[in-house]
Amino acid sequence: MQKKSLYPQDYNPEESIAALATPWGESALAIIRLSGLDSLKLLSGIFSRDGEIVEAAGNTLHYGRITAPDTEELIDEVMIAVYRAPKSYTGEESAEIFCHGNPAVIKRLIGVLADSGFRYALPGEFTLRAFMNGKLDLTRAEAVNELIRARTDRARALALNRLSGAIEGKIREIRDGLAGMLAGIEVWLDYPEEELEGENDLIHEAEGWALEIEKLLSTYSIGKIVQEGLVAAIAGRTNAGKSTLFNRLLKEERAIVSEFHGTTRDYLEGYISIEGIPFKLIDTAGLRDTGDPLEAEGVRRADMIIRNSDLLLYLVDGSLGLAAEDRELISTYHDNRKLIPVWSKSDISTAGTPEGFIALSAVDGTGIAALSKEMVNRTAGNLSSSTEERVIDSLRQKELLERAFSSLEDVKKSLQDEVYLDLIAVDLKESLDALGEITGEVTSVDILNRMFKDFCVGK
Ligand SMILES: Nc1nc2c(ncn2[C@@H]2O[C@H](COP(=O)(O)OP(=O)(O)O)[C@@H](O)[C@H]2O)c(=O)[nH]1
Ligand SMILES: [Mg+2]
Structure with missing residues (x-):
């Protein structure tokens, strides 16, 4: 199916849409989602129980068969969940078909739905409709996508928090505050002969709201880390124990381990989560000068x-000690790099652990906990232990918060400099608009298109 972007101005509830909401492939069940003004009527035309679905109350389940409209051929036995407007995800009349989870079945069902007048949905179109019908604001709509893509339990919990309106509530609170300030200023603009009183109160208020915006902004880095994860490379000279550590952290025998130097040629990737932070671990080939072109490519x-x-x-073989090459490599990669020096094979190391190194044995597990802790400290630092559960992770929201913040800073400065109040009102409105864009109260076609294009079809 050809990819095209959504044009919310074309949103037409009379157009009924359908999409597979579960992954393509073999599974016990699959769910096909339907929505639109006539969706139940159209579905009824291919359902064995005459009229039952059109009459059905909301939130009810119906067992029956789906047949091809022209040939009467049986396609599948299904359960249908009926949702009536406005009490549905999209706010429209809608249904979910629970069919057998097989691509051949799904393909036929979708074909039959298309013949009956359904159009295949675009990415995020169900959520876009929910937004257009006032079921969700934009922060919640984004949270739907973030929840689907959450890779750790922490990311799930934070996305769920946003889905239940944690960000939306805060933004509305700040907006109400700013709207109150604006109302006060506008009254004064209408009666300019009155002396403006409480200028300091206004400055104080602006400062308070700016602080609230700043607090939200500061959660972005942790939000991004939790959602997108971090890349941690395991490197060092050949035979330092990199692949053994990689396997140990992954808790599986993924990489080949051997006493022969240069065993790992290509790199291997695996995913782990430490304190809710997702890490992509990469085991790399040992760093050394080599005449072997394959190994050189690995290096x-x-x-x-x-x-x-x-x-x-960075692993140094503790049983051999720190070599001149190690010192050189550490200084090469130390610049701008979050390098954690590891003293490996501590179980057979006779020399003491050098300052700053983590003594580690991938064989008996010594130092694994200390290394894990250091990995989090270096990247997420105190942020990860923060109890702040209202965390933003959308770049869109971050940029709008920055805009709101900078306009509010202008307001503060103008109040201090006793600039004309009508100019202050303009900045205040700009700040309000930026916040309104976050929730979608102020929005444009362009914003919506950009937002929903990253969604899955069926969501
Ligand atoms: N005693 C001991 N041997 C280890 C340890 N880690 C790795 N080795 C051994 O060191 C050799 C090289 O290990 P490997 O993980 O393949 O190193 P790589 O080349 O850096 O990937 C293998 O014989 C491993 O069994 C460790 O913590 N303790
Ligand atoms: Mg290796």
Whole structure:
């Protein structure tokens, strides 16, 4: 199906849409979602129980068969959940078909639905309709997508918080505050002969709201880390124990471990979560000069990965001690890099652990906890232990908050400099508009298009 963007101005509830809401593939069940003014009527035409669905009350389940409209061929036995407007996800008349989870079944069902007048939905179109019908503001709509994409329990909990309106509520509170200030200023503009009183109160108020916006803004970095994760490369010279550590952290035998130098040629990736922060671990080829072109390519890739990673676990074989090459490599990668030096094979190391290194044995598990803790400290730092559960993770929201903040700073400054009040009102309105864009009270077609294009079809 051709990809096109959504044009909310074309939103037409009379157009009924359909989409698979579960992954393509074999599964016990699959769910096809339908929505639109005539969706129940159209569905009724291919359902074995005459008229039952059109008459059905909301939130009811119906068992029956779906047949092809022209040939009467049986397609599948299904359960249908009926939702009546406005008490549905989209706010429209809608239904979910629970069918057997097989691509052949799904394909036929969708074909039959298309023949009956349904159009295949665009990405995020169900949520867009929910927004257009006032079921969700934009922060909640984004949270739907964030929840679907959450990779750890922490990311799930934070997204769910946003879905229940944590951000929306805060934004509305700030907006109400600013609207109150604006109303006060406008009254004064209408009666300019009156002396403006409480200028200091206004400054104080503006400062208070700016602080609230700043607080929300400060949660963005942790929100982004929790949602998108961080890349941690494991690097060092050959035989340092990188692949053994990689397997240990992943809790599975993924990488080949051997006493032969240069075993790992290509890099391997795996995902772990530490304190709710998702890390992509990359095991790389040992760094050394080599005449073997294949191994040299591995070393080149390792270098590229190290340079692009958020975190570098640099392993030194503790049983051999710190070599001149290690010192050189550490200083090469130390610049701008979050390098954690690890003293590996501590179980057979005879020399003491050098200052700043984490003593670690991937064999007996010594130091694994300390390393995990350090990985979080270096990247998410005190943020990860913060109890702030109202966390933003959308770049769109961050940019709008910044706009609201900077306009409010202008307001503050103008009040202090006793600038004309009508100019102050303009800045205040700008701040209000930026906040309104976050929730969608002030919005444009362009914003909506950009937002919903990242959604899954069926959501
Ligand atoms: N005693 C001990 N041996 C280890 C440890 N980690 C790795 N080794 C051994 O060191 C050799 C090289 O390990 P490997 O993980 O393949 O190193 P890589 O080349 O850095 O990936 C293997 O023989 C491992 O069994 C450790 O913590 N303790
Ligand atoms: Mg290896």
